Amino acid sequence: MSYLEIKDLEISFPTPKGKYIAVKNINLSIKKGEIISIIGHSGCGKSTIMNAVAGMLSPTSGTVQLDGKTIKGPGPDRGIVFQNYSLLPWLSVHENIFQAVDSVMNCSTKEKHEIVDYNLEMVNLLSHRDKLPGQLSGGMKQRVAIARAFAINPGVLLLDEPFGALDAFTKSSMQLEVLKLWNLNNRDKTIIMITHDIEEALFLSDRIVVLNDGPASTIREIVEVHLARPRNKIEFVKTAEYIELRDKLLHLLTEEFSIEDLGVVYKS
């Protein structure tokens, strides 16, 4: 029995020109503790699928079930990390997380504050707890957003292009940060992540869902990643399996690999 089950999902939006189908025929079952990446070109409906799991969008047809229950709206069993951090600029780092914890959890105020501080500690931001988001760097803001998602202790974490706006070095340390938190939670949190980055997808995921281009995009292929954990950033790219999977994903996502593929003849 899978933990998260997406069945015949179709999502469409009414437009003045008629029905616009974003995604259709999406079938996906995800086990508890799995890390899944969704990869595809811009506008192929990655975020649409994620929003359906988050409960921000309701399916036009088909269902999304979590732990046997159909998802009807957003809930505390799913923690979301948005692409642009989405912190409230007038609240301190601590308050930003506290408002989420206070809204979702049933325990004493003192315990809630402790939960917030524990999660800030986990992302090494406890010393910045009283700062406003405007005083933090992009990477720090995203760590706050990740701490907020983990703090409500959800079964599923939804990461919508979480590191897209970060520079390469920050991005790499954030990937480790996510894996650290996942391990600290006994690897039983299910993570669904949208990304544009093949290496990132391979480094983090158990399976990678490749989508066709939109509109009306469908799942093109689901690629299994059997690389052993813990993965090492330097070592894993040297393995034969990594190279094979990367080539496979590149072929699935693009058709042009050199200027010759663009019809340019290179003369030396």
Added chain:
Amino acid sequence: MSDKNTLTINSIDSENNVSTAIKKSFLEENLKLKLAVNALIIKSKSLLLACVGLFLFGGFWSLLSIYTEDALPGPVATLTVLKEMLSDPFYDYGPNDKGIGLQLFNSIKTVLFGFLLGSLIAIPIGILMGASTICKQIFYPIVQLLKPVSPLAWFPIGLVVFKDTGMATIFIVFITSLWSTLINTSFGVASIPQDHKNVAKAFGFSKMRYLTKILIPYSLPHIITGLRLSISVAWLVIVAGEMLSGGAGIGFFVWDSWNALSLEKVISAILIIGIVGLLFDRIFTFIENKVAYKA
């Protein structure tokens, strides 16, 4: 031997360190001083230029006074009267002869009362208009229709309803205070980014939490701007209103002084009205900066 050598080198090194530290702190002090002096120069420059402006204004005023053969009193004559008025601002010789301080106090009281009532109505309705399309469709046509009307046109209606000139004056200030606050509040609320709404949705914020942690903090700078615009218009309107209602206030004082042919008093009152208006504006600008946040 070698030990000694190292020792000497070390001691030289530490001496060097001390001297660089002193140099560094000296440089820092120097930099601080330079910055302070720069700031002072910029400030005194702007003060000087403001004085130039005032001087030009005074010159133009004097010329006008000479041109009208002193029918329009010049700066010196006016300032003498102003000084006299300010020397005993709170005298009270019956209903038609009160000190400028009492008149001013009366006007400020009326403005604040009308403004407060207007804001108490305008902010909640503005929030509703910003948050719900239906509310916007209900209220917006009324706002568009009534906003361009001069507040003085409401004076007779105030008189009929309240049968009291004082209340009617408060009523026109109340009407005046509505529009800018209403429009700015609704604009602020309507422009809450989807990102913030998504946070509320994703983490299951209650209506109350959404109101106090997202809606109000986000739109507060807009609301305060609305209040600032409202109070400046209200202060404009009070002078005209009190000319109509008579009996009390700075507007009545202007009209009464005109009737008594004391233009020195009229001009003095104009200066005072200007200063109070400026103060209102400064207070709200200060609050605006306080509630502003960095995204």
